[in-house]
């Protein structure tokens with residue numbers, strides 16, 4: 001029977017309420033909400049934004065079990081650098097217009113930071129005598145976006161020197177990146193401080209492997225407090241960006257030490273992937289190879305594609321000029337070919353068809369509960385967006401350093 005206008009209005013309110021409740025439950029102890037960001041969000045209707053905001057502003061103080069002396073706060077820089085979040089947002093938009101690949105790069109960078117010793121910008125530090133860097137550890141060798149963070153930081157240092165932490169820049173920039181690629185908005189408190197050390201061994205040992213089976217992946221995320229549902233939702237981030245062939249070459253040609261491909265691969269997809277990733281490039285090769293769509297891609301070990309950008313070059317025109325000077329050596333990579341509108345769902349639909357690119361991705365179909373969430377997210381984009389938002393909020397406050405611990409670096413790649 002068709003619903004009356006009244007009934008459908010009630011239904012709409014109900015689903016809105018469920019969403020708000022969901023977010024509220026996950027952040028029930030959040031002190032405040034970032035007013036500026038919420039009201040400027042394009043992903044939430046203004047109605048939703050305001051309901052969400054009212055609820056969160058009424059919430060109790062946030063008390064993280066891991067939290068040291070102080071808590072993260074709503075708009076932490078409101079007195080000391082009121083423009084901080086706007087500057088970050090504008091810069092990410094500016095960079096994205098020039099090179100859309102900056103968005104997945106920033107999201108992955110934030111994940112690799114937060115997963116290792118928390119969201120403390122430890123991933124950004126350069127090696128120094130007596131301290132190896134996370135960025136040089138094998139799982140991080142293809143990380144990109146460092147220069148984008150440097151550009152944002154330089155601008156902030158000009159406006160309010162020594163105030164905004166690199167750790168906050170990372171998570172706020174990743175949030176913008178998610179929004180720009182069709183993902184959800186999520187509120188974030190600020191006041192993170194930067195580490196004085198890099199944790200190279202942890203990065204080597206603890207970042208999840210693309211060849212991990214389901215139990216290993218779940219154990220890895222569970223050790224950071226994520227349950228199966230949250231883990232499945234976070235991996236949906238792979239619907240954006242690129243994956244270099246070397247991370248799944250073994251699945252195409254020599255799976256499990258045999259001369260055969262991974263039997264779980266869909267056969268048409270296997271052929272397509274083989275045509276993009278030739279056998280001549282072994283799974284450990286870092287040699288350049290053809291890209292999925294023929295466009296130049298940054299290589300695993302080349303400097304970031306923003307490496308020639310400096311703070312003085314902070315105008316669109318200069319970005320464009322500098323970026324057109326060829327980034328050398330392109331690696332071979334493929335993607336899920338999602339558009340902004342598909343953020344998440346394209347990934348889950350691929351898994352349902354046996355077209356997960358990484359072994360760890362496809363493994364999500366190997367478990368009863370994880371498989372259930374894959375199916376749910378494949379068919380319900382708004383459920384996915386809600387869950388991803390909540391999981392990103394959780395990821396963004398893992399083991400944060402707050403005053404008096406940590407420091408504010410002036411240059412994100414060096415201890416102050």
Ligand code: HEM
Nearest residue numbers: 104105107108111142208209210234237241242243244247
């Ligand atoms: C089991 C867990 C995970 C594994 C094994 C994994 C592994 C990988 C690998 C091997 C790549 C390809 C990198 C390259 O070719 O340069 C990649 C890309 C990416 N990952 Fe993950 N990842 C995991 C979870 C996550 C999570 C939780 C997020 C974010 C919330 C994330 C975000 C991304 C993004 C955005 C890219 C594309 C990067 C770009 O195009 O620059 N990943 N991941």
Ligand SMILES: [Ca+2]
Nearest residue numbers: 113116118122
């Ligand atoms: Ca870290």
